[in-house]
Amino acid sequence: MFLPSHIASGYILGHGLIGKELPWTKVPFFMILLAASILPDADGLWSPTVAGHHSVLHTPIFWLAVFAAMLVWDKLSNISWMKPAALAIFLGALLHLITDWFTARTVGIQWLYPFSGANFDVYPVQPGKGQIPVWDMIRDPYFSFYLENKVLLWFELGLNGIAIALFWMNRLGGKQI
Ligand SMILES: [Zn+2]
Numbered sequence: 403m404f405l406p407s408h409i410a411s412g413y414i415l416g417h418g419l420i421g422k423e424l425p426w427t428k429v430p431f432f433m434i435l436l437a438a439s440i441l442p443d444a445d446g447l448w449s450p451t452v453a454g455h456h457s458v459l460h461t462p463i464f465w466l467a468v469f470a471a472m473l474v475w476d477k478l479s480n481i482s483w484m485k486p487a488a489l490a491i492f493l494g495a496l497l498h499l500i501t502d503w504f505t506a507r508t509v510g511i512q513w514l515y516p517f518s519g520a521n522f523d524v525y526p527v528q529p530g531k532g533q534i535p536v537w538d539m540i541r542d543p544y545f546s547f548y549l550e551n552k553v554l555l556w557f558e559l560g561l562n563g564i565a566i567a568l569f570w571m572n573r574l575g576g577k578q579i
Pocket residue numbers: 403442443460498502
């Protein structure tokens with residue numbers, strides 16, 4: 403999924419969680435969640451291809467380990483923001499993996515890594531179409547291929563539409579985020 407759509411899904415989730423009146427400072431939690439919703443795609447910076455960009459950053463075990471490490475750090479240091487930051491990073495990254503799994507076109511998600519290298523996807527993936535540099539995603543022929551699955555296309559457009567609508571509703575309502 404494209405980065406704006408990941409940010410949109412993070413915004414929708416963050417909004418849903420904030421509405422639950424979670425007991426910590428809202429804005430930093432929300433901002434960390436938003437940043438974490440695109441964090442797994444950092445591997446696109448060093449991966450030679452679209453289909454190859456799913457490194458360990460696209461596995462749940464990595465984010466579980468980060469979560470656990472931050473909780474241990476919290477216990478040892480008692481830094482007040484450590485626990486909410488750990489939760490925000492974990493939720494944002496997990497959301498990224500779930501949406502990448504649902505919208506997978508060239509490479510799935512290795513949910514069971516390192517116990518199994520199996521890639522999971524919802525619609526059959528076509529790894530051959532992803533043998534291009536990451537920056538060529540927004541050009542043809544990849545872009546046309548990306549638009550072929552209309553369910554996924556409308557899902558992604560819908561996420562962006564809902565997030566933009568929520569954002570403007572909040573703005574008009576005078577809310578901070
Ligand atoms: Zn991704």
